[in-house]
Amino acid sequence: MAQPDFERMWRDLAPIGRSTSSGGYFRQPWLSAELELRAWFREAATARGLEVEEDPFGNLVAWWPPQGVSRLAGARTSTSGAVLTGSHLDSVLDGGAFDGPLGVVSSFAAIDLMRERGVAPTRPLGVAAFVEEEGSRFDRACLGSRLAVGAASWADARELTDRDGVRLGDVVEGGTSTLLDGVDAYVELHVEQGRGLVDQDAAVGIGSGIWPHGRFRYDVAGRADHAGTTRMEDRADPMLTYAMTALAANKQARLAGQRATFGRIEVRPNGTNAVPSHVTAWLDARAESDQALADLVAAIERQAVDRADRDGTTVTVTAESVSGQVAFDVPLRHEVAATLGSERRRVPVLPTQAGHDAGILQEAGIRSSMLFVRNPTGISHSPEETAGTADCLAGVEALADALTGLVG
Numbered sequence: 001m002a003q004p005d006f007e008r009m010w011r012d013l014a015p016i017g018r019s020t021s022s023g024g025y026f027r028q029p030w031l032s033a034e035l036e037l038r039a040w041f042r043e044a045a046t047a048r049g050l051e052v053e054e055d056p057f058g059n060l061v062a063w064w065p066p067q068g069v070s071r072l073a074g075a076r077t078s079t080s081g082a083v084l085t086g087s088h089l090d091s092v093l094d095g096g097a098f099d100g101p102l103g104v105v106s107s108f109a110a111i112d113l114m115r116e117r118g119v120a121p122t123r124p125l126g127v128a129a130f131v132e133e134e135g136s137r138f139d140r141a142c143l144g145s146r147l148a149v150g151a152a153s154w155a156d157a158r159e160l161t162d163r164d165g166v167r168l169g170d171v172v173e174g175g176t177s178t179l180l181d182g183v184d185a186y187v188e189l190h191v192e193q194g195r196g197l198v199d200q201d202a203a204v205g206i207g208s209g210i211w212p213h214g215r216f217r218y219d220v221a222g223r224a225d226h227a228g229t230t231r232m233e234d235r236a237d238p239m240l241t242y243a244m245t246a247l248a249a250n251k252q253a254r255l256a257g258q259r260a261t262f263g264r265i266e267v268r269p270n271g272t273n274a275v276p277s278h279v280t281a282w283l284d285a286r287a288e289s290d291q292a293l294a295d296l297v298a299a300i301e302r303q304a305v306d307r308a309d310r311d312g313t314t315v316t317v318t319a320e321s322v323s324g325q326v327a328f329d330v331p332l333r334h335e336v337a338a339t340l341g342s343e344r345r346r347v348p349v350l351p352t353q354a355g356h357d358a359g360i361l362q363e364a365g366i367r368s369s370m371l372f373v374r375n376p377t378g379i380s381h382s383p384e385e386t387a388g389t390a391d392c393l394a395g396v397e398a399l400a401d402a403l404t405g406l407v408g
Ligand SMILES: [Zn+2]
Pocket: 088, 099, 100, 133, 190, 356
């Protein structure tokens, strides 16, 4: 039974990168906790006789070769029709245990279950762990999968720096990835990051698509001055422009039923007794369609510029990344849904407001699908993120059924 395997793997991962104060996880790519997770991934693969392949960006795939093929190495890239599952191992800063690792652990457990059931794959089946999915270190979400499919260029990416000024190009070798050559389909299992499955009273759901999403940097420039001697009416305070912009973003998103968040700011000189000279703030915006996102972002920018005029400041908005709406492959979704046996379980179909590697692969022409596992509170990107063991095991079973349908 896959249950003890799943629970053992989950226990093994639990302490890695966990903060003793908050209980949250710090698993930024290529730092100690994430390196430990990569070592764990290799061990889990080796223990199952899977062949691990790593691309020059650090993306990992553990391959289960098809029946009759003893070694996949060398031959794999000429094999078409490979099926991929998996997710990512990194976390946001102070994140939860489930976002990412649940998909990887469930993939290994699904392979265990398939073997127990005597399934022999007719095509290569890989478990992927994509690197820097959260963008927690180099500030580009899904960076590993974007590089793997060629949606991000290495020439640009290698110049990215982390908060300590370390260049990505000095952390990984880079180059060209052949890791996904021949991959025909990707199925990613993920903890749900909202309450869609709670509301529909279901343990597992299927993804229909991903809302478009953008990250925008707001640079607000004013004039540094003394907090005591400068009269209020004589100031050019960028903090005011920022604060009103954050309120405007919240209001615009509420009015339109969308999402807008300022979750990160940097202030210069960042002193208690100084009017700041500069505020840099990052807007994360998401909406149900590309047009709705463009409208939302334009409305927020308009209000920021209006406010800057009144504050005597200037505001410059730079789009750091914008991902368009993703619709997962509909025939694949039907194929997956059919294997889940709607008789036995009710499997709702729902969109997600969170970005995923599956969206990057889908956009790159690899048909993709997602399975979501119920999150009882809907909280994610937080130490409080959780999922019940019974639901996780239902997820493993659903994934094993879906993969069996694709490779069995
Ligand atoms: Zn994730």
